[in-house]
Amino acid sequence: MAYKHEDLSPPLDSTSSPPPLFDGTTRLYVSYTCPFAQRVWITRNYKGLQDKIKLVPINLQNRPAWYKEKVYPENKVPSLEHNGKVIGESLDLIKYVDSNFEGPSLFPTEPERRKFGEELITYIDTFTRALYSSFKGDAAKEADAQFDYLENALKKFDDGPFFLGQFSLVDIAYIPFVERFQVFLSEVFKYDITAGRPKLAAWFEEINKIEAYKVTKTDPKELVEFYKKRFLDQQ
């Protein structure tokens, strides 16, 4: 199926009025640069739900007060307005969107693949935390350990280039963070995450061909500036 192109609307800020909340429209609130929101955005795109789930971008730096007051008291993105409720947490949301909407299934049925998929999804917080906290220390050493872990995981099922063979929620959970680490490690530490890791190289190449993901990618220059300030205290 051809990928359906959509124009992205500008983020809503403190001067914007709220959408007509709870009118039966399903809305996915995101920030275009948030890796957690990106997971749900990719899932929605891959399942071809552009017309069923309306994307509502929020400017997190200048947030509309109604977002916390009327939509999501946690005041974070992503959140999903569906069937009169609002739910959050990206890892729960990708499963929710996969199970409750039409489109290709993004989690296998075979028990061994499901179990491995759950393990990899559980590991992701360890993966991201270890890398973020290494930026002020030995980033290359930690990157070696974390990307070797992914390289090994990619060896488990060899009937496709993805973690569970075919493209799944596991790839979607990791890619927003791998995208950012790839850019930052390469730019600041001259570290190539795919060097000596053929499985990871193939995974990264294949995922970068997926239109549903490509349209969600973050601007690398802005990312480097943002991460330098946030993790290295550099202006």
Ligand SMILES: N[C@@H](CCC(=O)N[C@@H](CS)C(=O)NCC(=O)O)C(=O)O
């Ligand atoms: N555990 C949450 C994390 C979401 C999150 O931290 N989102 C950030 C943007 S990337 C946010 O909304 N931050 C605003 C805030 O914490 O006030 C998830 O997986 O959805």
